[in-house]
Amino acid sequence: MLATACGVNAIGDTFNLFQSSGGASHIGTVFDGIAWPTAILLMSMSVWLRPAASDPLAAPKAPGVLLPGLGALSGLAVLFVGTLRHLSPWALGLAIATLITVGIRIAMSTRSLRTLTEERRLQSVTDELTGLGNRRYLFQVLDAFFAEYDHRRGPERRLAFLFVDLDHFKEINDSFGHSAGDQLLKQLGPRLAGSLRGSDLLVRLGGDELGVVLIDTDLNHASGVAERLLARIQEPFMLEGVSVRISASIGIAFAPADATDTVGLLHHADLAMYRAKLGASAFEFYKADIDAGGNRLRLVDELRVAVETGDFVLHYQPQVDLHSGEVTAVEALLRWPHPRLGVVPPLQFLPLAEEAGLMRPLTAWVLDQALAQCAAWRKDAHELAVSVNVSATNLVDAGFIDVVSDTLARHGLPTSALILEITETTIIGDFERCKHVIAQLCEGGLTVSIDDFGAGFTSLAYLGSLAVRELKLDRGFITPLVVDGEGRDLELVRATIDLGHALGLRVVAEGIETAGTLDLLARIGCDLAQGFFISRPVPASDLALHADFRPAVPSVDELKAS
Structure with missing residues (x-):
């Protein structure tokens, strides 16, 4: 309404200008007499009337050029009339000033439009969270490379694309x-960018997936970059005052050797x-003889067939009573x-x-095979218990407890023969439901163990409310232990063991790789130990070769006597 008032006022002033320069006319006098009161009325109404509610979903409108355009036309009209008849210097000056003002306004609008266009372009190719390039930008770069490749007559250029998928990000x-x-993603971007050349490109594809483009590279250089990226990813992150570690898996594909278009290159790197x-390696190169025709759907289909046919094997790693x-x-x-892919x-x-x-x-198959082997051992007078890992999916399965009970009964085993291991990250995902199921399992006489304790991020407050009977320390706790029995790492392990005992829990340490570590754990009161120093995971037939199941490790009494 205010703009309309200004327009009406401008029309009245224009007629007034013509009258002052070329003589009064009846029509001009009428327009001039109507325009001024109308403009004042509209201006007053625009002040007092409440503005209409805006639509937050409506797209913002571009700046209009109607009023500047009308001003420019009015100025040109005045100058045109001035060529036919004499105009006053005032009219001529106002017309020229109007054209200059309109020119400045158009220049400012053009500059703003260019700035807005560049901002919108950057927004369209930038990940909002990390500030890295996004999938759209990656496609632009790769499409440009392949377009140049199609028309290139000189030496062939090589490009490597690294598909980086973060592990444990969901946890x-x-x-x-x-x-x-x-x-974490905000911290990760600058960290990884520091490991790349200025000509390389780092983008976020979405979620926990990143991509790296290396132009003019070879296999050795791409391998070195992958190793550096993995090393930087594995460095600790500080999140809300807690030190957190993650890892990653990287797939590498080359252009034009592995693909001659963008979609194919990303697909092959994904495979x-x-x-x-x-597999066992943290990064792999695309291999047509292995990956051709293969994808996640193929792997899932192969896994489904393996579950149906039981094409798995169980290895067993002993736990020693210290x-x-x-x-x-x-x-x-x-x-x-x-x-x-091998094992x-x-x-x-x-x-x-x-x-x-x-x-x-899959879990039903593991339970059946493990308990069958446990029954065979017990038949040979080896009173062993067997630990089986279960997932969050198993815990929320309404029939899981019945499966466990039926399998134990089928093999004629007591509940003490089975230990169910559950990771702490599994528990925290659906704590109340897991708490309820764990309580039911323990009421039935089963032992539930918290596996990898210390690897996740649960609060110690959760520990006291769970009906678990065993605490299994993560190997990350054990690896840094100093052999001389000093240091904060040892005190942390000692405090955790004491906490477990205070809660009535049996404490197991895994990842034992040296005699010194085993010695320390025995001295500070750990109950059970497991690791490569005692035995690697082996098939049941190899484990049975140890006639008395007594590896050469010192007992607590022996350590005290030494």
């Missing part, structure tokens, strides 16, 4: 909240990344002998089983 979001995950996630030196339990560790450890293929809904039949 951080579940434990700390998504704001902590966002904070290599999943092979790295399933008071007696005897092996009293073994942990059953699942392996997948894959026809193309795949569980941490690599279990996420696929979770996604495909295969955890129920």
